[in-house]
Amino acid sequence: MTTLDVNPSAGLPRDAAALKRDMETLFRGKKLLAFAAPLIVLAYMVYVFFAFDVPGLYERASLENARTLVSDSYSYKTHVTRDNRDASVSVAIEGERKGSYPEGEAPEWVTLGETTVIDLENGHIVRFGPETVEYDIPGYGTVRATPSRSAGVQAELPAGDVPDWISTSKNRLAIKTEAGRLTVTRNRSEVFRYFTGWELFFFTLDSPYHGLGPVALLEKAFRGEAGAIFNDFWTNKMWRHQDVAWAIGETLLMAFLGTIGAGIVALPLAFLATRNFMPIRTLRFATRRLFDFVRGVDSLIWTVVLARAFGPGPLTGALAILVTDTGTFGKIFSEALENVDEKQIEGVASTGAKPIQRYRFGVIPQVTPVLLSQLLYFLESNTRSATIIGAITGGGIGLLLTQAIITQKDWEEVAYYIVLVILMVMLMDWFSGVLRRRLIQGDTGKPRRKKAKKPPLRNMPFVLP
Amino acid sequence: MADLTAAPPSGASPTEAIRAQYVELTRRKRLYGTVLLIVFVAMMVAGFRTADDRNAGSFADGFTRIFDYPAEVLSEAVEKAAQLPGHVMHFFPALIETLNIAAASTLIGAIFGTLFSLLATRGMALWPSLIPLFRRVMDICRAIPEIVIALVLIFLLGGGPVPAMIAIAIHTAGALGKLFSEVNENASLKPIEGLSSVGATWAQRMWLGVIPQVGPNYVSYALLRFEINIRASAILGFVGAGGIGYELKNAMSWGKGRYDEAAAIFILLFVTIVVVDQISGKLRDRLIHGAKQ
Structure with missing residues (x-):
C-alpha cells in the first residue's frame, strides 16, 4: 500500500502490473488463510471428537445420575420408616440419624398410632397397619402389601396390568409416584416424601429454635438468647456451618499466605535477575534459570512433593502456591525493575543516600504500582487455585467439596459449597479490583490527591507548582 | 525555590x-505506613501460625523433609535410568491426551469467549440491552473453579x-x-459502520470488521491461556479426568520401588x-510485535 503512494511518478505499466500481481498473491494468501484456519480448527475438533470417544460417551453418561443430582440439589426427602420386626416407626430427614425426629414426634403430615397414617397430599395416603401396608393412589386404586418373615412380601394390586412405576417381586414392593415413594421389604416399610428447599439449614430438629420464624427468633434474640441461637446454628450437625466457615477461611488463608509470601521471596531475588542492578552475569543467569525452573515444574508437581513433606492441610497448599508463584513473580518483577527510570535513583543518590536508601526511595516507589497490581491480581486467581490445590492436598473448601461429591448423595451440600466457592471467588475478584484501583490511583492518579490538598495550600503565598 | 528566595523579608513565617x-x-504518612506494616506482619504471622496449627505436619518438621521425596524419586530414576526411555514412551499417549484436552478446551473456550466478548462490548453487541447479562455470565464462568465442574x-x-x-x-x-x-x-468502530452502511448482517460485521483488527491480540491471549490450560488439565487428571495427571496419581500410589515411573512423568x-x-x-x-507495526 505504501509503495503505491510513494512512487506514483514511476507509474510504468510494467510496475503497476507487477504490483497488481503482488497484491493478487497477497489477497490469495489471505483468502486461503481465511478458509484454511477454520478448516484446520474443524479438522482438529473432529480428531478430538474421536480421540476422546465422544460417541461412546453417550452410553457411559448416566441420565439417572443427572436426575438425582438436579432434584437432590434443591430438594430433600423425609423418610418414614416402620421396622416390621418390632413395629416401631421413625421419621428422619434424609434418613440420617442427625436429622431424625425425637421418639414419638412427627411432622403434621404423619399421624403416629397403631396404624400410622402418612398423608402424601393430593389424595395419596399410605397407612402402615399392624399387619398390612396400604397405599391409596388416586386414579389407580389401593395397593396392599403384607410383609411377613415366612412368606416375603405379598402384594395385592388392583386388577389390570401392572404399571411400570410399580415393581413387585417375592420379597419387595416398590412404588414410585410423583407424591413420593414406598418400599416394602420383609424387614421394613419405608415412605419417602420429597420437599423443596434445604431442610434443617439453620437448626437441626433437636434445637429448640427449629421451625421458628425470623420474627420469633429476633424476639428471642432480644430476650438474651442470641448466643444460644447462634450456637445452635453454628454447630448444626447437618450443614456443619462452623467447619464450612473454617474451610473457607483456610482456602483464603492459603491464597493470602501463598501470594504474599511469594511476593516477599520474589522481590529480592528479582533484583538479582535484572541487568541494571546485577552486574555479575553468572548470578543473573542463574537466578533467571531458577525462576524458569520453578515455573516449569508444574504446580501439580510442587503440590505433590510438598504434600509428602508437610502432610495434608492449609500450610501445604500455601507453600505450593508460594513456590509456584515465586517463579512467576520473579519474572514479572524483574521485568518491571529493568524498566525503572534511572533519573529518580540518581536524584536520590545526589542527596547522599546510601545504597539501601537508594533502593527504598529511588526504586521501590517506581515499581510499587506494578508489584501491587500483580500481587492483587494473583491473590484473586489464587483463591481459585487454592480451592483446586485444597482438593489435592486435603484442606479448605476444596476438600469438603470433593468429599461431598465422592459420597454421591449429598448433592444439596455440593450445591451449597459451589455457591459458596463462586461467591468467595467473585468477592475476592471485586475486592482485589477495588484495592487495585485505589492503590494504583493513589500512586499515579495525582489529580485526585492534588485536589484534596489544594485548599490549605492556596492560602500560602509560595506555592510550588 | 526561586519564589521562596525571591521574597525573603516577609518570607520567614510562611516558609516555616x-x-x-x-x-x-x-x-503522619510514616505513622500510617508503620501501622499498616505492623498490621500486615501480624496478619502474616497469625495466618502462618493458624495454617501451621491446622496442618497435619508442622512447618519445622516438614522443612527438613522437603527434598526427601524428590531425592528418592531422582535416585531411583538414576538407578533405573535404562528403563526411563521406555517409561517415557509408555506415558507419551497420556501426555498427548493432556495436551489435547488443553488445546480443545482452549479452542472451544476461545470461540465462546469471542462470542461473549462481542456480545458484551458497547458498539458491537447484537442486543445492547443484554450487555450486563453477558458480562455477569462471563464473571460466573470465570469464578467457577475447573475442579468443581470436572x-x-x-x-x-x-x-x-x-x-x-x-x-x-x-x-x-x-x-x-x-x-x-x-x-x-x-x-475502531469505523469498519463496522462502513459494513453496516452496505447492509452487512451482524455476523458479517463482526467477522469482516472486528476480527481482522483484534485477531493477533486474540491469538496471543489464547496462546497464553493454552499454557495455563496444560497445567490445569494435568491437575484435573489427578482427580480422575484422564491424561498424564491420572497416570501420575497411579504411579505415586505404588510407592517405593516404583518411583521410576513417577520420575518419567515428572x-x-x-x-x-x-x-x-x-x-x-x-x-x-511476534504477534504483538507484528500488531504494533
Missing part, C-alpha cells in the same frame, strides 16, 4: 509554616477427558471473554511445559 506542614505530613461432570459422564475438557473450556470462555472484550474496546510434564512456554512466548512476541 510550609516546613512544619511538610514535616507533619511526612510524620468432578460433577465425572459423576454424570463417567471418567475420561471430556469432563475435564468441558470444565476447562467453561473457565477459559469466561477468562478469555474478559480479556477479549478489553481488546474490543480499543478496536520429566515429561516439565519438558512439555518448558517447551510450550518457550514456543508460545516466541509466537506471542
Whole structure:
C-alpha cells in the first residue's frame, strides 16, 4: 500500500502490473488463510471428537445420575420408616440419624398410632397397619402389601396390568409416584416424601429454635438468647456451618499466605535477575534459570512433593502456591525493575543516600504500582487455585467439596459449597479490583490527591507548582 | 525555590509554616505506613501460625523433609535410568491426551469467549440491552473453579477427558471473554459502520470488521491461556479426568520401588511445559510485535 503512494511518478505499466500481481498473491494468501484456519480448527475438533470417544460417551453418561443430582440439589426427602420386626416407626430427614425426629414426634403430615397414617397430599395416603401396608393412589386404586418373615412380601394390586412405576417381586414392593415413594421389604416399610428447599439449614430438629420464624427468633434474640441461637446454628450437625466457615477461611488463608509470601521471596531475588542492578552475569543467569525452573515444574508437581513433606492441610497448599508463584513473580518483577527510570535513583543518590536508601526511595516507589497490581491480581486467581490445590492436598473448601461429591448423595451440600466457592471467588475478584484501583490511583492518579490538598495550600503565598 | 528566595523579608513565617506542614505530613504518612506494616506482619504471622496449627505436619518438621521425596524419586530414576526411555514412551499417549484436552478446551473456550466478548462490548453487541447479562455470565464462568465442574461432570459422564475438557473450556470462555472484550474496546468502530452502511448482517460485521483488527491480540491471549490450560488439565487428571495427571496419581500410589515411573512423568510434564512456554512466548512476541507495526 505504501509503495503505491510513494512512487506514483514511476507509474510504468510494467510496475503497476507487477504490483497488481503482488497484491493478487497477497489477497490469495489471505483468502486461503481465511478458509484454511477454520478448516484446520474443524479438522482438529473432529480428531478430538474421536480421540476422546465422544460417541461412546453417550452410553457411559448416566441420565439417572443427572436426575438425582438436579432434584437432590434443591430438594430433600423425609423418610418414614416402620421396622416390621418390632413395629416401631421413625421419621428422619434424609434418613440420617442427625436429622431424625425425637421418639414419638412427627411432622403434621404423619399421624403416629397403631396404624400410622402418612398423608402424601393430593389424595395419596399410605397407612402402615399392624399387619398390612396400604397405599391409596388416586386414579389407580389401593395397593396392599403384607410383609411377613415366612412368606416375603405379598402384594395385592388392583386388577389390570401392572404399571411400570410399580415393581413387585417375592420379597419387595416398590412404588414410585410423583407424591413420593414406598418400599416394602420383609424387614421394613419405608415412605419417602420429597420437599423443596434445604431442610434443617439453620437448626437441626433437636434445637429448640427449629421451625421458628425470623420474627420469633429476633424476639428471642432480644430476650438474651442470641448466643444460644447462634450456637445452635453454628454447630448444626447437618450443614456443619462452623467447619464450612473454617474451610473457607483456610482456602483464603492459603491464597493470602501463598501470594504474599511469594511476593516477599520474589522481590529480592528479582533484583538479582535484572541487568541494571546485577552486574555479575553468572548470578543473573542463574537466578533467571531458577525462576524458569520453578515455573516449569508444574504446580501439580510442587503440590505433590510438598504434600509428602508437610502432610495434608492449609500450610501445604500455601507453600505450593508460594513456590509456584515465586517463579512467576520473579519474572514479572524483574521485568518491571529493568524498566525503572534511572533519573529518580540518581536524584536520590545526589542527596547522599546510601545504597539501601537508594533502593527504598529511588526504586521501590517506581515499581510499587506494578508489584501491587500483580500481587492483587494473583491473590484473586489464587483463591481459585487454592480451592483446586485444597482438593489435592486435603484442606479448605476444596476438600469438603470433593468429599461431598465422592459420597454421591449429598448433592444439596455440593450445591451449597459451589455457591459458596463462586461467591468467595467473585468477592475476592471485586475486592482485589477495588484495592487495585485505589492503590494504583493513589500512586499515579495525582489529580485526585492534588485536589484534596489544594485548599490549605492556596492560602500560602509560595506555592510550588 | 526561586519564589521562596525571591521574597525573603516577609518570607520567614510562611516558609516555616510550609516546613512544619511538610514535616507533619511526612510524620503522619510514616505513622500510617508503620501501622499498616505492623498490621500486615501480624496478619502474616497469625495466618502462618493458624495454617501451621491446622496442618497435619508442622512447618519445622516438614522443612527438613522437603527434598526427601524428590531425592528418592531422582535416585531411583538414576538407578533405573535404562528403563526411563521406555517409561517415557509408555506415558507419551497420556501426555498427548493432556495436551489435547488443553488445546480443545482452549479452542472451544476461545470461540465462546469471542462470542461473549462481542456480545458484551458497547458498539458491537447484537442486543445492547443484554450487555450486563453477558458480562455477569462471563464473571460466573470465570469464578467457577475447573475442579468443581470436572468432578460433577465425572459423576454424570463417567471418567475420561471430556469432563475435564468441558470444565476447562467453561473457565477459559469466561477468562478469555474478559480479556477479549478489553481488546474490543480499543478496536475502531469505523469498519463496522462502513459494513453496516452496505447492509452487512451482524455476523458479517463482526467477522469482516472486528476480527481482522483484534485477531493477533486474540491469538496471543489464547496462546497464553493454552499454557495455563496444560497445567490445569494435568491437575484435573489427578482427580480422575484422564491424561498424564491420572497416570501420575497411579504411579505415586505404588510407592517405593516404583518411583521410576513417577520420575518419567515428572520429566515429561516439565519438558512439555518448558517447551510450550518457550514456543508460545516466541509466537506471542511476534504477534504483538507484528500488531504494533
